[in-house]
Amino acid sequence: xxxxxxxxxxxxxxxxxxxxxxxxxxxxAANPDKKIIxxxxxxxxxxxxxxxxxxxHKAVDEMADASTFHGYAPDLxxxxxxxAIVENxxxxxxxxxxxxxIFVSDGAKSDSANIQEIFGLDNKIAVCDPVYPVYVDSNVMxxxxxxxxxxxxxxxxxxxxxxxxxxxxxxxxxxxxxDMIYLCFPNNxxxxxxxxxxxxxxxxxxxxxxxxxxxxxxxxxxIAQEDVPHSIYECDGARTCAIELRSFSKNAGFTxxxxxxxxxxxxxxxxxxxxxxxxxxxxxTKYNGAPYIVQRAGEAxxxxxxxxxxxxxxxxxxxxxxxxxxxxxGAGYEVYGGVNSPYVWMKxxxxxxxxxxxxxxxxxxxxxxxxxxxxxxxxxxxFRLTAFGSYENTVEAVERxxxx
Amino acid sequence: xxxxxxxxxxxxxxxxxxxxxxxxxxxxAANPDKKIIxxxxxxxxxxxxxxxxxxxHKAVDEMADASTFHGYAPDLxxxxxxxAIVENxxxxxxxxxxxxxIFVSDGAKSDSANIQEIFGLDNKIAVCDPVYPVYVDSNVMxxxxxxxxxxxxxxxxxxxxxxxxxxxxxxxxxxxxxDMIYLCFPNNxxxxxxxxxxxxxxxxxxxxxxxxxxxxxxxxxxIAQEDVPHSIYECDGARTCAIELRSFSKNAGFTxxxxxxxxxxxxxxxxxxxxxxxxxxxxxTKYNGAPYIVQRAGEAxxxxxxxxxxxxxxxxxxxxxxxxxxxxxGAGYEVYGGVNSPYVWMKxxxxxxxxxxxxxxxxxxxxxxxxxxxxxxxxxxxFRLTAFGSYENTVEAVERxxxx
Numbered sequence: 001x002x003x004x005x006x007x008x009x010x011x012x013x014x015x016x017x018x019x020x021x022x023x024x025x026x027x028x029a030a031n032p033d034k035k036i037i038x039x040x041x042x043x044x045x046x047x048x049x050x051x052x053x054x055x056x057h058k059a060v061d062e063m064a065d066a067s068t069f070h071g072y073a074p075d076l077x078x079x080x081x082x083x084a085i086v087e088n089x090x091x092x093x094x095x096x097x098x099x100x101x102i103f104v105s106d107g108a109k110s111d112s113a114n115i116q117e118i119f120g121l122d123n124k125i126a127v128c129d130p131v132y133p134v135y136v137d138s139n140v141m142x143x144x145x146x147x148x149x150x151x152x153x154x155x156x157x158x159x160x161x162x163x164x165x166x167x168x169x170x171x172x173x174x175x176x177x178x179d180m181i182y183l184c185f186p187n188n189x190x191x192x193x194x195x196x197x198x199x200x201x202x203x204x205x206x207x208x209x210x211x212x213x214x215x216x217x218x219x220x221x222x223i224a225q226e227d228v229p230h231s232i233y234e235c236d237g238a239r240t241c242a243i244e245l246r247s248f249s250k251n252a253g254f255t256x257x258x259x260x261x262x263x264x265x266x267x268x269x270x271x272x273x274x275x276x277x278x279x280x281x282x283x284x285t286k287y288n289g290a291p292y293i294v295q296r297a298g299e300a301x302x303x304x305x306x307x308x309x310x311x312x313x314x315x316x317x318x319x320x321x322x323x324x325x326x327x328x329x330g331a332g333y334e335v336y337g338g339v340n341s342p343y344v345w346m347k348x349x350x351x352x353x354x355x356x357x358x359x360x361x362x363x364x365x366x367x368x369x370x371x372x373x374x375x376x377x378x379x380x381x382x383f384r385l386t387a388f389g390s391y392e393n394t395v396e397a398v399e400r401x402x403x404x
Numbered sequence: 405x406x407x408x409x410x411x412x413x414x415x416x417x418x419x420x421x422x423x424x425x426x427x428x429x430x431x432x433a434a435n436p437d438k439k440i441i442x443x444x445x446x447x448x449x450x451x452x453x454x455x456x457x458x459x460x461h462k463a464v465d466e467m468a469d470a471s472t473f474h475g476y477a478p479d480l481x482x483x484x485x486x487x488a489i490v491e492n493x494x495x496x497x498x499x500x501x502x503x504x505x506i507f508v509s510d511g512a513k514s515d516s517a518n519i520q521e522i523f524g525l526d527n528k529i530a531v532c533d534p535v536y537p538v539y540v541d542s543n544v545m546x547x548x549x550x551x552x553x554x555x556x557x558x559x560x561x562x563x564x565x566x567x568x569x570x571x572x573x574x575x576x577x578x579x580x581x582x583d584m585i586y587l588c589f590p591n592n593x594x595x596x597x598x599x600x601x602x603x604x605x606x607x608x609x610x611x612x613x614x615x616x617x618x619x620x621x622x623x624x625x626x627i628a629q630e631d632v633p634h635s636i637y638e639c640d641g642a643r644t645c646a647i648e649l650r651s652f653s654k655n656a657g658f659t660x661x662x663x664x665x666x667x668x669x670x671x672x673x674x675x676x677x678x679x680x681x682x683x684x685x686x687x688x689t690k691y692n693g694a695p696y697i698v699q700r701a702g703e704a705x706x707x708x709x710x711x712x713x714x715x716x717x718x719x720x721x722x723x724x725x726x727x728x729x730x731x732x733x734g735a736g737y738e739v740y741g742g743v744n745s746p747y748v749w750m751k752x753x754x755x756x757x758x759x760x761x762x763x764x765x766x767x768x769x770x771x772x773x774x775x776x777x778x779x780x781x782x783x784x785x786x787f788r789l790t791a792f793g794s795y796e797n798t799v800e801a802v803e804r805x806x807x808x
Contacts, residue, residue, distance in 0.1 A: 003527055003674060045470065045473065046473070047469050047473045050468070056464045064451050071448055109692040134689060179405065180406055255475040255692075256476060273413065281415065282412075287514055290662070291660060291661050291662045294695060
């Protein structure tokens with residue numbers, strides 16, 4: 001008789017955003033007259049930039065003609081895209097990254113969930129707490145996290161690094177030594193960042209203890225302040241200890257188009273074994289490339305027009321973030337993030353739990369946010385609002401919250 | 405110090421098609437005057453059908469307008485596509501499959517590599533030999549295959565089921581009892597099929613011994629003969645033992661567009677645990693949906709015009725297959741497949757090994773095929789040619805082969 005992967009059975013409840021979806025649908029069904037504003041899930045709402053739309057139409061036409069048709073893409077991604085990535089995202093910032101260290105994929109969610117597969121099951125992972133749930137869940141599925149304690153909502157073999165108002169939402173070096181360290185800056189969900197000097201401490205630490213850093217920079221485009229690194233490769237020594245994950249979802253509105261990439265430097269090795277080769281093997285065996293038309297769309301993001309358009313798009317979302325931040329601050333709430341990030345992280349009022357505040361906000365203001373506790377135990381008593389709505393909805397949501 | 409997944413280090417050499425690519429590139433570089441015809445990799449060459457192109461343009465325009473923009477897709481795929489799949493691929497054939505049993509994805513390669521993740525590591529897998537390398541390689545990476553014997557080119561914990569001319573390329577029930585059985589019909593690489601009665605034997609066997617069948621039906625659109633099943637769910641009892649993998653790559657030319665789906669029936673359980681729920685959890689955690697525009701393209705495949713256009717496309721490839729089959733037969737070669745499949749499977753002449761014949765054919769005829777031994781030990785002394793080239797190239801390739 002076949003056996004299932006029992007690690008899956010250890011996963012508590014269902015995925016955070018599914019639960020939110022169910023609650024919101026139930027509320028909407030029971031209250032059809034209420035206009036619900038969703039500032040919960042991190043999904044974009046602005047249409048694709050014109051340069052991207054033009055590139056898509058052009059590429060679709062190429063696919064309609066045998067002489068310009070494209071079948072299977074190269075395993076690592078098309079050179080035109082990988083070259084544009086290297087030039088714009090790395091060389092322009094003085095980072096030493098080559099095209100054969102770039103792996104194009106269908107999304108940072110897939111990459112952040114899949115990357116653990118090239119590591120042994122006996123590695124100990126460390127995660128920020130709170131954190132994007134996929135890092136831990138994908139390691140649970142692989143069997144790397146030990147047993148689950150329902151009271152503390154933690155896994156016995158995971159090193160949690162609390163990020164709270166007390167430490168400015170930047171984790172301290174852990175007491176136990178981890179093998180794999182997940183860092184995400186600008187952070188999801190706190191919206192807070194790390195300075196280059198602070199990140200250098202982590203790079204030095206990882207090189208010293210022989211850990212690998214998986215650096216999720218999906219929100220890089222929102223960085224506004226000077227001393228915040230756009231890439232971990234701005235730090236000395238990162239090529240020997242860090243993998244970086246990037247996405248086109250949040251800078252260029254590709255959440256429904258699907259495009260991302262992972263950087264695995266050639267210098268990142270365990271003894272003689274280069275992780276670049278292992279990830280290439282995984283890519284070649286378990287994945288078959290991002291669509292040609294989407295890779296052309298990605299290339300257009302780096303065109304002169306594309307860059308201008310995504311700057312404007314990011315600017316519009318950041319106007320929302322600013323409105324949320326200042327509005328809630330003015331109303332007496334304790335709020336964080338929202339400066340280098342589309343996420344505003346607020347402390348729940350009156351010691352409400354995150355889910356209590358979720359229900360409260362849904363019922364009293366018809367506004368959907370994301371309960372901080374869904375991102376980890378230290379997220380309890382916090383709440384995430386996102387700047388991805390329309391300006392009108394954002395203003396209305398903030399006014400409603402101020403009114404309750 | 406972090407540790408790598410040592411299972412990766414057990415994988416011999418590199419992926420079959422990468423090796424072919426390198427050999428062909430080296431030959432082309434050394435012989436720039438030669439016109440090489442590639443009948444090796446199973447990639448399509450005809451442009452996308454007009455109905456698909458139209459749907460793509462329309463969907464791109466929707467993504468260009470905030471009021472019709474689509475962000476993250478639903479985890480399982482859009483209902484419009486899942487409903488079209490259920491209606492056309494299953495109900496029209498009398499198969500009892502529901503929309504919530506369909507999981508839309510970016511490709512059958514990903515699905516066939518990822519599906520093993522929901523099973524325990526202590527399951528024993530059985531594969532046809534020869535077979536598409538991804539089934540075994542993905543299980544090697546997971547650590548389910550034991551040790552590799554370089555002489556026999558087999559894994560100690562894999563049950564190989566030889567498919568050769570002697571058994572008509574249909575495997576016999578194995579002596580050792582497997583937990584997971586990979587079947588692919590019409591078969592890649594042999595191009596041969598299984599009748600409905602023969603497949604029913606496998607379904608009955610799987611239900612009896614408690615095994616799960618992973619049925620890869622990526623080449624279903626090429627079936628021409630009446631008694632060949634299009635879906636395993638045409639067999640009685642398949643809902644309690646079978647997962648089916650389908651693809652838009654080979655019927656509609658989506659190799660560069662990326663779309664596929666997996667069927668996991670609600671009745672397929674290990675004790676109380678439904679595999680449908682496990683796969684849903686994997687999809688929700690490690691994947692973020694196929695692009696909206698590509699799902700709309702998939703929907704167009706099921707439109708009246710789309711169906712007509714893909715029938716014509718498949719017809720053109722099958723004209724090639726027929727030409728290869730008859731041409732090589734006429735020249736005295738022993739050939740198989742090519743009737744319900746775009747693949748022709750030939751016996752190498754003069755007891756050449758598959759790779760010897762690969763080199764011979766590349767050098768003497770400048771034709772690229774795929775060495776049968778790359779698909780498993782019983783593929784040795786066989787060679788795969790594909791019908792995905794243009795008619796002109798196919799004719800020229802066959803004439804060249806006849807001339808050597």
